[in-house]
Amino acid sequence: MLTRALTPAPLSGPGPCLLVSLSTWTWSGTDPVGQDVAHILLAHPPGRSGRDAPEAIASRMRHIAASLGGLAGSRGSLPELDGRLHVVGDRVLLKFHGSRYGLRLPMYPGWTSLLARRGRAVLIVGLDPLPQSADAARVDAYIDAAPAAGRLLFGLARTP
Known part of the structure; x- marks a missing residue:
């Protein structure tokens, strides 16, 4: 009979297979007070x-969110x-707790x-699937529909 509680294994970060499978988008937008801010989905x-x-996809994305802090x-x-977020020249890398891997983000000069300049970006993790081929209109529709169902998670990612 088990007489003591087992300690859960420490959370490990996402592996390379999950990271390379993710769909990512970046764009410039505004925050609630009208200031320009970078966005990442x-x-x-x-x-x-x-x-x-x-639900398996949502579980993986919750793991991503937990690994981001x-x-x-x-x-x-x-x-x-x-x-x-780590900016090296014209490249941006998103780092995860518990993982030696990072995710290179798509960028363009204005976004980078x-x-x-601002040292931060609004980071959005979607719990529902979205194809990598989604255009701006489909991404907008995804972002508009998901909050009502609680299917988006948000954070403010900063550079060191």
Whole structure:
């Protein structure tokens, strides 16, 4: 008979297979007070097998959110995610707790310049699938629909 509680294994960060499968988008937008801020959206593409059921995808994306330091729903204040973004020249890397791997983000000069100037980006993790081929209109529709169902998690990622 078990007489003591087992200590859970420490949370390990996402592996390279999960990171390379993610769909990512970056854009410049404004914050609630009208200041320019960089935005990042991470989503999982639609599944191709039974192991990629919607709840399995949502579980993977919650793991991503936890590995970033914990994200919040749309109703609370944004958690500060210090040191998650690293700008090296014209490249931006998103780092995860518990993982030696990072995610190179898609960028363009205006977005990278805004991130370097402000030192932060609104980070959005979607729990529902979104294809990597989604255009701006589809991404906008995804972002508009998901908060009502509590399917987006938010944080404020910062450079070191």
